[in-house]
Amino acid sequence: MRLVIARCQVDYAGRLTAHLPLAIRLIMVKADGSVLVHSDGGSYKPLNWMSPPCSLNVADPDDDAREDGVTSVWTVQNSKTDDRLVISIHDVIEDATHDLGDDPGLVKDGVEAHLQRLLAENVETFGVGWRLVRREYPTAIGPVDLLCRDETGVTVAVEIKRRGEIDGVEQLTRYLDLLNRDPQLSPVRGVFAAQEIKPQARTLAVDRGITCLTVDYDALRGVDDPSTRLF
Template sequence: MTGRRTVVTGIGVVAPGGASRDRFWKTITEGRTATRRISFFDPSAFRSQIAAECDFDAVAAGLSEAERRRADRYVQFALACSAEAVADAQLELTDAQRDRAGVVGVDPGLRKDGVEAHLQELLAANPGALGEGFTLVRREYMTAIGPVDLLCRDANSGSVAVEVKRRGDIDGVEQLTRYLELMNRDPLLSPVVGVFAAQEIKPQARVLATDRGIRCVVVDYDKLRGIVKDELTLF
């Protein structure tokens, strides 16, 4: 700790109950709940069918077409919050000031953590764990909106885009969906199918992936590393 003082000059909010600071404040001060029946996918298969979803309009938030196309939804949240915080602070930052001011929030997770990056590396070396006959074409296959974790070929030489996560949630499925939409426009790759691979996949993400024709694969991190578990297994 340096003991230097920090001044909070502006606040931006994108959250369930309000996609701006004023709307969010109005919701909580009026004692209203942001929970409701899930609308992002059909929750009929689940006992719990309610969630606190975020009503967010990227166009209304002022995001450009390129930002809407390239950024995951949760990154769009961060961009909108940052813009609102700067506007709330009434700051007009010059180039000389930009290194002395910043917007602080939750890390949007643009980079893979250690386990996730290692999992991607292991699957690149062992593509058969994703499907019988799979072979690796390229790791970090670059597209116009970012890199696909793995580009593979299946046993029939079809193109497969693989998104690798440590914990698979809806945002990961959305991300893979955007990659697939773009890659299927490329006549050299099309048709491209998707595989969503993770150590753990949330039920909601699995439902959304299945609805979009994306296959889910739960991978064993320890097995890929060649670690044999001590406990007995009943067959």
């Protein structure tokens, strides 16, 4: 990655036009060819950028630009369209290149797969005497996250979401309709489990006879004990 801090102006031309007046900015040139122009604000979002596939050409300024103080002109041209990003460099304050190596990618914590595994390992979160029949129980319309038996032996289909919304309730409803046609499983009731359940989803679930359970992810993995909280 190349990081250039420079006093520059930036012009974008193509499907739209945009102009950034002369100021000190950070220019990032990534290994994939993308070029991003950042200010010292605006959070993570660049002021302007060009995504790959594109090419970067550095040229000397013409006489008029040189008289205005431009020392070099960067033209970033999109390989598939006429879009181009033109960066007129006046002064370079710092220019550094770093090899960041291969990135392993973002590993998210608290995603649905983690929550499903923890609930499968701690199935009595749903109630004393519960037991797990199978994770990812296969059906013709997709796998049910958890298939369980409650303390009375009744089959329970559990749908797990990080954020419970109406589409999750609809998904569980379809599973229940299909599972209740199987005489070896019927009657099957449903539990909608999530870290957060939207009010509309909860209302729909209750109307359809589905139990809602809000799950404390940190407590499940042993990071936080709710019994030790003051409030």
